[in-house]
Amino acid sequence: MKIEPNAECPEPYILPDKVAMLVHETMQEDVGPLVSLFKVLSDPVRIHILRALEVSELCVCVLAEITDYKHSALSYHLKLLKDANMVESKRERNFQTYYLTDFGRSLLHTIERSISDRFQKEL
Incomplete structure (x- = not known):
């Protein structure tokens, strides 16, 4: 050509x-699934949630207390992360506890490592 x-x-x-x-x-x-994933990752609140869940499994009430985000807003963001297969939940007594899926943990580590590598090269 x-x-x-x-x-x-x-x-x-x-x-x-x-x-x-x-x-x-x-x-x-079709890049729709990739675009959807980037949209989920484009909100700082969701990145904060992922990073918090990297530390420990947490219920929404703990996230709300620690972050000062409203329970309803956190539930919305957690649903988007769950729909993207980055977060999963389980019921423990009266609490819904959220945790990173293997995909969510792997993706977060890959992104963080890539960003870290990029900044190291610029120094």
Whole structure:
């Protein structure tokens, strides 16, 4: 595939047909699940919840007491995290206790490690 010169590409740009086809196929893929995951991760409250659950399993009442977030707001955020398979819950007597799933823990560690590595390289 040859891209003719224009304002964005001042010289002819040659792209092998196989690469052009793979790029086209990639651009057609359904990225909805990935977009949904990034949306869940885009809120600081949810990141704080994930980091707190990294320390220990917690019930909403403890999160509300420690963070000053309203119980209803925390429940909303926990539901989104649960729907994203990052958090799970279990009933313990009168309490609903939340904890990170293996996926949630792995994803959080991967993101934190990547960010840490990036900052180390910039120093």
